[in-house]
Amino acid sequence: MSDAVPVTQPADQVRLGNFESQVFSHTPALLRTAVRMCGNAAEAEDIVQDTLLRAWKYWDRFEPGTNCRAWLFRIMINVIHRRREGLEAVAPHLSMSEPEMTNVLRFESKIEMDENGTAAALAKLPSEYREVLMLVLVEEFSYKEASAMLNIPMGTVMSRLHRARQMMMKFLKRGASQAG
Amino acid sequence: MNQMQCTNVRELLSTYVDSELDPVTSLRVANHLEGCVGCRQEFEQFAQLNRLFKGAAGVFVDIEPTLTGRAKAINDRVRNKILSELAAVSPAHDQDDSLSEEFFPPVIKKTSPATAHPVGIKRWFPPKFLKKLALVAATVVLTTLLGFTGLIYWAHYSGTLMAGTVRTHWVCTQLDHLGLYRTTPEQTQNLLLRYQIQAPDLSAVGLKFQGVHQCKIAKADFAHLVYLDHANQTVSVFYGGQEAIVKLREQAGTVTPQTVFTKQDGNMRVTAVCTANQDHLWMVAGVLTPEQIQIVTNSICLR
Ligand SMILES: [Zn+2]
Ligand SMILES: [Zn+2]
Numbered sequence: 001m002s003d004a005v006p007v008t009q010p011a012d013q014v015r016l017g018n019f020e021s022q023v024f025s026h027t028p029a030l031l032r033t034a035v036r037m038c039g040n041a042a043e044a045e046d047i048v049q050d051t052l053l054r055a056w057k058y059w060d061r062f063e064p065g066t067n068c069r070a071w072l073f074r075i076m077i078n079v080i081h082r083r084r085e086g087l088e089a090v091a092p093h094l095s096m097s098e099p100e101m102t103n104v105l106r107f108e109s110k111i112e113m114d115e116n117g118t119a120a121a122l123a124k125l126p127s128e129y130r131e132v133l134m135l136v137l138v139e140e141f142s143y144k145e146a147s148a149m150l151n152i153p154m155g156t157v158m159s160r161l162h163r164a165r166q167m168m169m170k171f172l173k174r175g176a177s178q179a180g
Numbered sequence: 181m182n183q184m185q186c187t188n189v190r191e192l193l194s195t196y197v198d199s200e201l202d203p204v205t206s207l208r209v210a211n212h213l214e215g216c217v218g219c220r221q222e223f224e225q226f227a228q229l230n231r232l233f234k235g236a237a238g239v240f241v242d243i244e245p246t247l248t249g250r251a252k253a254i255n256d257r258v259r260n261k262i263l264s265e266l267a268a269v270s271p272a273h274d275q276d277d278s279l280s281e282e283f284f285p286p287v288i289k290k291t292s293p294a295t296a297h298p299v300g301i302k303r304w305f306p307p308k309f310l311k312k313l314a315l316v317a318a319t320v321v322l323t324t325l326l327g328f329t330g331l332i333y334w335a336h337y338s339g340t341l342m343a344g345t346v347r348t349h350w351v352c353t354q355l356d357h358l359g360l361y362r363t364t365p366e367q368t369q370n371l372l373l374r375y376q377i378q379a380p381d382l383s384a385v386g387l388k389f390q391g392v393h394q395c396k397i398a399k400a401d402f403a404h405l406v407y408l409d410h411a412n413q414t415v416s417v418f419y420g421g422q423e424a425i426v427k428l429r430e431q432a433g434t435v436t437p438q439t440v441f442t443k444q445d446g447n448m449r450v451t452a453v454c455t456a457n458q459d460h461l462w463m464v465a466g467v468l469t470p471e472q473i474q475i476v477t478n479s480i481c482l483r
Contacts, residue, residue: 012266013350020259027251035243045254052258118232136198137233143200162194169225 019059022068023052030076033134037080039123051076070141074149077131084127121171129164132157184212189219197226263354341427342443344397346450349416349465352395352404363391375403377419380480385472386410400424415466424461425454440477453477
């Protein structure tokens with residue numbers, strides 16, 4: 001017996017179902033990045049929750065078929081930046097020509113990278129370097145995507161990544177030599 | 181081809197590792213690396229660093245094991261919050277569920293002989309019937325989380341009885357999915373005793389009784405009996421006393437045991453039927469065929 005009435009569902013239920021199916025699978029990635037960006041598990045969970053609620057609020061603005069993960073990360077970066085602004089003055093900007101850093105270019109023949117020290121090394125980076133590393137190396141966003149998310153030019157993404165890597169290697173090398 | 185200087189190459193290595201250089205420059209860097217041990221070493225360091233950022237081995241070794249569980253907990257919290265927000269805007273919309281329009285539509289549409297109904301079942305197709313269904317959710321969630329004692333849930337709701345029944349059905353189903361509204365057999369037994377009822381046997385339509393909790397619909401108390409069908413979909417049976425009958429009368433005027441009030445939206449149906457002496461009201465909500473609804477209401481009325 002067929003029912004001639006079309007199956008309709010309550011708008012909110014459909015909207016919520018739609019939201020959940022597209023958004024919730026990205027929560028682990030958001031959380032992972034948030035933990036490394038803020039260094040505090042409880043705050044990271046708070047940030048991710050805040051991010052998802054904002055995403056819900058603006059869900060109508062999300063264009064179906066576009067990259068939902070990138071959209072969510074963009075929102076999260078905003079959430080993090082806003083919180084950061086409220087907390088403290090931005091870490092002093094290190095300039096690219098800082099002599100200490102150029103030393104990193106001269107490696108010894110072999111540098112042990114201490115895997116266990118990676119998180120600690122990452123934590124030492126100024127936040128603007130840490131976030132660009134997370135977005136590009138971990139989440140594998142393109143420079144273009146990262147530039148849009150962070151609202152900085154592509155050239156700045158490039159230079160920050162370069163600097164971030166140099167600093168990471170320096171910290172890792174230092175950590176390894178202390179350990180050994 | 182110009183030979184690149186080591187300093188130039190090293191400036192580009194980071195971008196090279198990320199495959200973000202244009203093809204020509206990328207090739208020039210690759211050529212340089214072929215013949216320059218120092219730059220190659222740096223490149224290898226960059227590549228190794230990249231590997232450290234991948235997966236559980238490196239930078240996430242400490243958080244990876246708990247990540248999934250914590251992400252799921254966040255998702256659950258977000259879902260609850262959204263349901264709360266939706267419920268918070270509920271009252272204004274509930275006023276739209278004007279009973280005179282929805283309860284007694286001027287024309288009863290018949291779509292085909294196959295869907296014509298036997299005695300007593302009125303059908304119609306309100307366009308916005310299930311709209312804002314979710315709006316009540318928060319109240320339930322909030323009262324569940326805040327004022328929750330034992331396993332009794334109060335769904336506060338300010339709209340009409342029929343629409344409220346569907347909303348409550350949906351909200352409680354959501355809560356069930358979250359594992360929140362399951363009652364123990366003992367709690368179920370106590371509540372059935374308090375209402376002095378037995379759970380109707382609805383196995384004739386493939387429904388299995390799960391448990392009962394308390395809900396409020398249109399400010400009237402109901403026992404909310406939860407059934408599951410073969411596909412694990414929830415069907416709700418609500419039982420209310422005098423207070424509930426008064427609510428129905430307020431909205432429906434004449435109430436007789438012969439009248440079965442039914443509203444539907446797609447496969448979703450809600451039905452109200454009162455007992456012979458008109459002191460008890462039963463309501464059924466769920467994805468049911470008209471035939472199933474009829475069997476259910478018959479078995480309830482015959483009790
Ligand atoms: Zn070179
Ligand atoms: Zn209920």
